[in-house]
Amino acid sequence: MISKALVAASTKPIILSILLNGENYGYKIIQRVKKISGGILEWSDGMLYPVLHRLQKDEFISSQWKISEEGRYRKYYRLTDLGKKELEAEKKQWMSVHEALAKLWKPSPAFD
Amino acid sequence: MISKALVAASTKPIILSILLNGENYGYKIIQRVKKISGGILEWSDGMLYPVLHRLQKDEFISSQWKISEEGRYRKYYRLTDLGKKELEAEKKQWMSVHEALAKLWKPSPAFD
């Protein structure tokens, strides 16, 4: 189980990253996250949809209802230009924190 | 600026990691975090102290008031055995999420 805080920190970059590969819809995103994480991240739909709505409100993603070939209605999300920039910012943030942790986790961490 | 969510996700592992190098006190931890992160992480004391209290309540760290050589009272925190285990668990969690993100950030990410 991944802690609540870590889930909170990773949902946004993960969703934006997935949408960078092309439009996608909620239900599929959940499956994709599960697969990519090797089953470690199992998002609930009740968790995902509010995040998608917030990302759209912030104009990082846009949505469009479509009927798939199977004849099912789906809400497809697409990354906006603003969303691409936001993803880059998120990536930088994540990496800088990760590097700080990596330093601390080295066999002989630097003392101040 | 690091997002609130990412700060929330990293405070606990960072504090536990710092205390793995020996006992330390609040004010010093803030400086250490700033230095290690290259100035990217600037914790406020109002943020740190409640975290320390919570970690102590959860028995991941213990505290002891001491008078330093300079004659100042300081509350020194030390990692408990439970805290060491918790740190290992936090480390694993972080790394698994990081690896999921790394996959998504590869030049040609795997499609599902």
Add this chain to the structure above:
DNA sequence: CTTGCATACATAATGGCATTAGGTATATAA
């Protein structure tokens, strides 16, 4: 000698956001 800054700890109020639990609807396989 007092004024300001760094050191050092603490807590109350606020707001953001994952979690949980509920709800609706369709397609398909048993």
Add this chain to the structure above:
DNA sequence: TTATATACCTAATGCCATTATGTATGCAAG
């Protein structure tokens, strides 16, 4: 026809960083 997978939505709850505020000491500048 009944269960399961698909596909979306939202309200209530609780955790926790943030912000603001308070207390106290040591030291250097003027």
